[in-house]
Amino acid sequence: MTRDYSQFFSLSPLDGQTKRVTALQALGWQPFFSQQISADEMAAAPPVRIVAVHRNALHAVGDNFATALPPRQDVTVGDWLMLNSARPQSSRILARSSLIRRRAAGTGRQEQLIAANIDTAFIVTSCNQDFNIARLERYLALALDARITPVIVLTKTDLAEDPHGYADAARAISDAAEVVALDARGRAPRTALAPWCKPGRTVAFLGSSGVGKSTLTNALLGSQSIETQSIREDDAKGRHTTTRRELHSAPDGCLILDTPGMRELQLTDAADGINSLFAGISELAAGCRFNDCRHETEPGCAVLQAVEQEVIDRAQLERWRKLMAEDAFNSASLAERRSRDKAFGKMVREVKKIKDNRR
Numbered sequence: 275m276t277r278d279y280s281q282f283f284s285l286s287p288l289d290g291q292t293k294r295v296t297a298l299q300a301l302g303w304q305p306f307f308s309q310q311i312s313a314d315e316m317a318a319a320p321p322v323r324i325v326a327v328h329r330n331a332l333h334a335v336g337d338n339f340a341t342a343l344p345p346r347q348d349v350t351v352g353d354w355l356m357l358n359s360a361r362p363q364s365s366r367i368l369a370r371s372s373l374i375r376r377r378a379a380g381t382g383r384q385e386q387l388i389a390a391n392i393d394t395a396f397i398v399t400s401c402n403q404d405f406n407i408a409r410l411e412r413y414l415a416l417a418l419d420a421r422i423t424p425v426i427v428l429t430k431t432d433l434a435e436d437p438h439g440y441a442d443a444a445r446a447i448s449d450a451a452e453v454v455a456l457d458a459r460g461r462a463p464r465t466a467l468a469p470w471c472k473p474g475r476t477v478a479f480l481g482s483s484g485v486g487k488s489t490l491t492n493a494l495l496g497s498q499s500i501e502t503q504s505i506r507e508d509d510a511k512g513r514h515t516t517t518r519r520e521l522h523s524a525p526d527g528c529l530i531l532d533t534p535g536m537r538e539l540q541l542t543d544a545a546d547g548i549n550s551l552f553a554g555i556s557e558l559a560a561g562c563r564f565n566d567c568r569h570e571t572e573p574g575c576a577v578l579q580a581v582e583q584e585v586i587d588r589a590q591l592e593r594w595r596k597l598m599a600e601d602a603f604n605s606a607s608l609a610e611r612r613s614r615d616k617a618f619g620k621m622v623r624e625v626k627k628i629k630d631n632r633r
């Protein structure tokens with residue numbers, strides 16, 4: 275199937291003042307990436323950005339050209355590669371400014387790369403029963419851990435009796451994230467999200483199904499190119515899960531990553547993100563008498579003392595515990611897997627050695 279990626283070629287918007295943005299900058303190229311390569315390397319292998327991941331190909335766009343590459347487990351949408359035309363599989367992956375990973379859905383504990391080099395994560399929830407502090411915290415921890423600026427977006431303000439109540443509750447979660455409340459339909463999102471949707475910036479929408487991610491994406495794109503749930507519901511086949519994973523270029527010059535629902539989002543190796551979200555608790559924990567304090571019944575527990583003194587909220591401590599436990603569980607399983615794989619590889623090599631010696 276031939277796909278048309280020419281939408282990315284015309285990306286050379288003016289960034290408000292009069293400074294011209296180069297074609298690469300419009301694709302999201304930043305000093306963080308150019309610092310990783312020499313001028314010679316730049317001439318030998320042009321940088322390309324992975325704008326779409328399909329089952330049988332990676333679609334890459336560079337300075338006024340597009341190409342398809344063979345799929346690779348270690349490459350994800352948003353990645354920058356130095357294109358080796360002779361051996362595309364060996365193209366160098368540039369270090370990422372941010373990376374979203376997750377534990378693969380199902381029973382396997384394999385880590386899956388979701389997206390790379392995202393500047394802003396819009397964490398979307400609606401002003402209704404979807405609104406859930408624990409879930410927002412999980413997304414916030416994930417974004418912070420991935421080194422992405424989080425912004426909480428509350429949709430469906432038009433349907434809520436008290437949208438301000440939701441916005442206040444969201445603001446109380448963390449100073450790390452700004453909160454925007456809006457009606458996702460119509461023109462409001464373009465203005466409200468403009469501070470983060472600048473030329474060459476990559477943004478992504480995260481959140482449960484039905485909260486308005488596609489509606490927001492369409493509002494920024496100024497089109498209906500992403501089908502929304504109500505349209506899918508009319509589909510004779512009923513609702514199908516979205517498998518898309520690609521970047522779209524918006525008229526304002528920003529790049530929008532469209533990810534699947536991420537309903538099974540799990541934290542893996544995200545302790546840093548959790549700690550920065552719950553900075554108050556983690557700082558207190560450092561003052562506990564025991565290094566391995568679980569903050570349950572231990573004497574000299576600084577965290578429990580703070581709860582007693584109502585410096586921190588008991589419910590918040592519970593949510594922190596849950597996230598830490600989830601992260602520890604997933605990370606341990608992953609580490610276990612890695613060491614198992616290592617041990618297995620070692621065994622294979624030893625068996626091979628024995629066989630070779632016998633010859």
Ligand SMILES: Nc1nc2c(ncn2[C@@H]2O[C@H](COP(=O)(O)OP(=O)(O)OP(=O)(O)O)[C@@H](O)[C@H]2O)c(=O)[nH]1
Nearest residue numbers: 429430457458483484485486487488489502503504
């Ligand atoms: N009234 C109102 N309806 C909204 C708003 N945001 C989204 N909707 C509607 O809610 C439904 C779901 O929106 P989508 O944009 O498809 O939700 P999604 O998050 O992309 O869902 P998935 O693709 O399943 O992950 C659609 O019918 C939208 O029109 C809003 O702010 N106000």
Ligand SMILES: [Zn+2]
Nearest residue numbers: 562567569575
């Ligand atoms: Zn403690």
